[in-house]
Amino acid sequence: MEIFQQILFVAALAVAAWLITKRIRLISRAIRLGRPENRFDQPDERLKTMLLVAFGQKKMFNNPLVGFMHFVIYAGFVIINLEILEIILDGILGTHRLFAPYITSVYPILIDVFELLAFGVLSVCIIFLGRRFIARVSRLQASRHHELQGWPVSDATIILVAEILLMIAFLTWNASDSVLRDRGIGHYGALQGVVPDFLISQFLKPLFTGFSDTGLVVYERVAWWAHILGILAFALYVTYSKHLHIALGFPNVYFSDLQPKGEMQNMPEITKEVQLALGLPITTEADGSQVNDNGLQSGADSPAEIGRFGAKDVQDLKWINLMNAYSCTECGRCTAACPANITGKKLSPRKIMMDTRDRLEEVQRGWKMHGSEYKDDKSLLNDYITAEELNACTTCQACVNACPININPLDIILQLRRYRVMEESQAPASWNAMFSNIENNMAPWKFSPGDRFNWADQVNDLK
Amino acid sequence: MTQEVKTYKVPTMADMAASGEEPEILFWVGCAGSFDDRYKRVTIAFVRILNHVGIKFAVLGPEEACTGDPARRAGNEFLFQMQAMSNIQVLNGYKVKKIVTACPHCFNTLKNEYPELGGAYEVIHHTQFLQGLINDGRVRVKDGQPFKGKKITFHDSCYLGRANKIYEAPRDVLAALDADLVEMKRVRANGLCCGAGGGQYFKEPEPGNKDVNVERVEEALSTGADTIAVACPFCMTMMSDGVKNKNREDSVRIYDIAELIAQKQGL
Ligand code: SF4
Ligand code: SF4
Numbered sequence: 225m226e227i228f229q230q231i232l233f234v235a236a237l238a239v240a241a242w243l244i245t246k247r248i249r250l251i252s253r254a255i256r257l258g259r260p261e262n263r264f265d266q267p268d269e270r271l272k273t274m275l276l277v278a279f280g281q282k283k284m285f286n287n288p289l290v291g292f293m294h295f296v297i298y299a300g301f302v303i304i305n306l307e308i309l310e311i312i313l314d315g316i317l318g319t320h321r322l323f324a325p326y327i328t329s330v331y332p333i334l335i336d337v338f339e340l341l342a343f344g345v346l347s348v349c350i351i352f353l354g355r356r357f358i359a360r361v362s363r364l365q366a367s368r369h370h371e372l373q374g375w376p377v378s379d380a381t382i383i384l385v386a387e388i389l390l391m392i393a394f395l396t397w398n399a400s401d402s403v404l405r406d407r408g409i410g411h412y413g414a415l416q417g418v419v420p421d422f423l424i425s426q427f428l429k430p431l432f433t434g435f436s437d438t439g440l441v442v443y444e445r446v447a448w449w450a451h452i453l454g455i456l457a458f459a460l461y462v463t464y465s466k467h468l469h470i471a472l473g474f475p476n477v478y479f480s481d482l483q484p485k486g487e488m489q490n491m492p493e494i495t496k497e498v499q500l501a502l503g504l505p506i507t508t509e510a511d512g513s514q515v516n517d518n519g520l521q522s523g524a525d526s527p528a529e530i531g532r533f534g535a536k537d538v539q540d541l542k543w544i545n546l547m548n549a550y551s552c553t554e555c556g557r558c559t560a561a562c563p564a565n566i567t568g569k570k571l572s573p574r575k576i577m578m579d580t581r582d583r584l585e586e587v588q589r590g591w592k593m594h595g596s597e598y599k600d601d602k603s604l605l606n607d608y609i610t611a612e613e614l615n616a617c618t619t620c621q622a623c624v625n626a627c628p629i630n631i632n633p634l635d636i637i638l639q640l641r642r643y644r645v646m647e648e649s650q651a652p653a654s655w656n657a658m659f660s661n662i663e664n665n666m667a668p669w670k671f672s673p674g675d676r677f678n679w680a681d682q683v684n685d686l687k
Numbered sequence: 688m689t690q691e692v693k694t695y696k697v698p699t700m701a702d703m704a705a706s707g708e709e710p711e712i713l714f715w716v717g718c719a720g721s722f723d724d725r726y727k728r729v730t731i732a733f734v735r736i737l738n739h740v741g742i743k744f745a746v747l748g749p750e751e752a753c754t755g756d757p758a759r760r761a762g763n764e765f766l767f768q769m770q771a772m773s774n775i776q777v778l779n780g781y782k783v784k785k786i787v788t789a790c791p792h793c794f795n796t797l798k799n800e801y802p803e804l805g806g807a808y809e810v811i812h813h814t815q816f817l818q819g820l821i822n823d824g825r826v827r828v829k830d831g832q833p834f835k836g837k838k839i840t841f842h843d844s845c846y847l848g849r850a851n852k853i854y855e856a857p858r859d860v861l862a863a864l865d866a867d868l869v870e871m872k873r874v875r876a877n878g879l880c881c882g883a884g885g886g887q888y889f890k891e892p893e894p895g896n897k898d899v900n901v902e903r904v905e906e907a908l909s910t911g912a913d914t915i916a917v918a919c920p921f922c923m924t925m926m927s928d929g930v931k932n933k934n935r936e937d938s939v940r941i942y943d944i945a946e947l948i949a950q951k952q953g954l
Contacts, residue, residue: 486850487799491764495804498768504776507805534762563880563903568896616893619760619885620845625876638760645762654890655761662766666752667718668889677748679720679727680697686731 226318233315233452240456247463251550254584258543263479270478273630278477283628293348297387300345301470304394307338311452320411324419336423339395343424346391349384356380363556371575376466376554383467390454397447399428404440412444469553473629476551479544480630485621488638493531534642537603538584541639548631549580558623558633564616571616573623573633579608580636605640614640615652693954695738699748700781710745713783715797717790718753719920725927726789726920732949733789733813739954740825744787750777754796761886768804771796775806789813789945791846791919792884798851812847814857814918814944821863828951834866839947840912841868842903842926843878844919857918857944864947869910879903883921904929908939915941 263270276282281298285291313322324331355361356377364380366372402421404412421429432440462468469476499506535541558573559565565572583604590598614637623633644650651659658668666673703710714737720730737744755770778786786808788794798810820826839861847853854875861868873879882892882899892898904926907915915930917923926941942950 484795484799484851486795486846488759490800490803491768494764494768498765498772501769502772502776504772533764561877563882563899564893564895566879567882567899567902569893571893612893615890616887616895617885618845618880618882618887618899620880621849622845622877622880625849638762641760641762642764643762646765651761651763652890655886658761658886658889659758659763659766662753662755662758662770666770667722668753668757669718669722671722673752674749676721676751677699677746679716679730680734680746680748682727683695683697683731683734684693686728 230316230318236453236456237312237315240460243460244463247460250588251463251468254588255543255546255550257539257584257587258541258546259539261542261544263544266482269482273480273482274474274478277480277628277630278474281628283630293351296341296344296348300341303341304338304345306334307394308452308455311448315452321415321419324415328418332420332422335398335419339398339422339424342391342394346388346395349387349391353381353384356384363560369556369559369572369574371572371578372554372556376578379465379467380554382461383465386454386458386461390451390458393447393451393454395425396428396431397444397451398422398425400432400435400440400444400447402426403429403432403435404437404444407437407440409437409441466552466554469551469629472547472551473553476547477630479547481624481632481635485624489635491533491642494533532643533646534644535636535639536605536643536647538580538587540643541580541604541636545580545632545636545639546584548633548636549577549584551629552577552581552631553629554578555628557626557628558631561622561626563618563620563622569613569616570610571613573637575613576609576633576636577631580604583608605643609640611644611650614644617641693735693738695735697734697748698745699750700745700783701748701750703745704781708743709782711743712745712785712787713778713781714744714746715786715788715790715793716746716751717788717793717920720789721751723920723924726923726943729789729920729923729943729945732943732954733945735949735954736817736820736826736945736952739952740820747777752777754793756792756796757886757889759796759800760884761889771801771804771806775801775804778806778808783808785809785811787811787813787816789918789920789943791844791850792921795846795850812851812853812856812918814847814860815853817944817948818856818859821860826948826952828863828865828948830865833950834864834947837866837914838869838910838912839864839866839914839916840871840907840910841874841916841918842871842881842907842922843874844917844922845878845880845884847918848878849876857916860944860948861916864951866914869912871906871910873906879906881919881922881925883925888921888924898929898932900925900929901932904933908933908935913939915939916944916947917941918944 281291281295284294310321310323314320356364362368364372366377401412402425405416405419407413408416432443435443462470496506532540538546552574554574556574559575562571562573583602586600586602590600617634617637619634619638621634661668661670665671667676698710700710700713714734716730719726721727752774753770754774755767758770759767786797788797788810789812791812794810794812797806797808801808817826821828841857841861843854847857858868879902880899881903907926915926917926923941923943927936930936930939930941
């Protein structure tokens, strides 16, 4: 019987590992679809940022209460994983509480901490459900944010309910185990006197006192299996879910932008064109990035690979933009801070991130079904993100500032704008007027450049 | 009070170069500072302060051109770089080292985006510059009048604040005025945009429930302040329009930080 359980356990573990590895490889392939970009510079600064923002959850504490509650789940997640180590070893070896006899002095303390955390996670998940469905926190309401309709809300609910169930399984498993130990049954009884009752589950013991011995063993096994299979299923589920941030949040913060928020990234391929147009000497790119001959006018180089100006689809974005998309938690802090969204415009930075991920996954599905050369006739621009959304952005960087894991929705918006303006000449008419004013009058308005210095005439007589 | 007659001077870089001189700083006026009637007053106020403290400065005058910021943020990288590289040629031609500007958009572009295109300068915003003058005692403001007890609220500009983390300089200047600084609900890193950045100033807003500047002005008015201080030409216009929208233009005034200092000095 025991050996049968062990075989089953190893099989479940292997299947889960195989499925999860497949998902990880698919996701990493999807991220590598993006254009190259060096985010390996300044390792000290990056490490510091990651310790503060990812491990330390610094930005979450901008709202101390929510920050604390999130921290409980986060700490629970990280620390309860230690318990899973014992569970997995027990499963493989057919043992029961393998570590208990070896670390008798600290074992009960450890389990008490796990139970406390489990109880914390359980409570916070219930509060979080309440915030969504009773207190109705505005940024989480699908009625206010159409990008949340359907799957995103179910996804969030599934996660919270799953965590609650996992924690219940864990706590009741410990409780039934304690009762079995008290009754001195089998290998449970062997730990009598070695392992005491635990901090939280001792209060759940009365639930099980009416059980027969067999009933208790059955419950203990069911809870144990439910807990571990639930965790494996959850780990796999996470790779399909916004909950992927629990893993990708860390590298995402490590590779986040380090330059000032106001700095927009340069396009070296345009520098060359402009240098040609102005008759300046061509400087070679300091960062070694490739220069594409886009055929605008130069003819000086042999026609190289034709590159796009700006981004139309996911593969035109940088890999970090795509990693951002997979890391996004859909928490909507960006959108809640966005002036355009606050005043009822269609733009929502959260939707920009969700669209990018959805489009990426659509491309992946296409490859899976039709081979890796497959191209559909859709694109991120227009089919997902519309001009109306893009044009509403004030580039105020509130979204960039608000994101707890340093995601940059603005960067994507700006790359899509570049494509619309430079490749499609699709700017709003008044922007085109502004462009031609700058070009002809050296100012965004239709004033004569010769009048630029007229203000100085008033410097002595203005009251 | 006897009105002493002052004459303020605005030397250009070309003048300076002709007489073989080098100014300490270049004052980058910006398009709004040159052409917008309201912001011209700020330019003039700042020039008077520069005269008053006797710092050797110059402007580019007719040789200045748009930094290209609105073009770049609207997506026209080509036009931006044309502007940037021409400006850099001019600036480098005069061997400019230090630039002061009253426009956060010019500030951000000159400071963060020109270096990669060959133009590296020390760039400071006029609020930082004024803060420096006050700290060094070159501008003395501590006598109470005319701001004592006046409620002033400060609107953070995105390109000064979030973009470049300058939150304290304008507040320090306001504090030195002895005014009563009342903060809005969304300030500093959480400040709400005036609605003009990213090229919005140059087109109609997309459809929504409200314009961004109206939302922001409502927040400013709810502090009870009768002066809204700004540090950016675009914020200035957006806030003024918002106040008009609320029919409060008779009771609420919008001033740039430089104008407040100039008023204090009787300049
Ligand atoms: S940068 Fe654009 S998308 Fe982000 S908060 Fe500002 S207006 Fe919204
Ligand atoms: S981009 Fe950041 S702030 Fe916005 S929803 Fe995603 S995780 Fe939240």
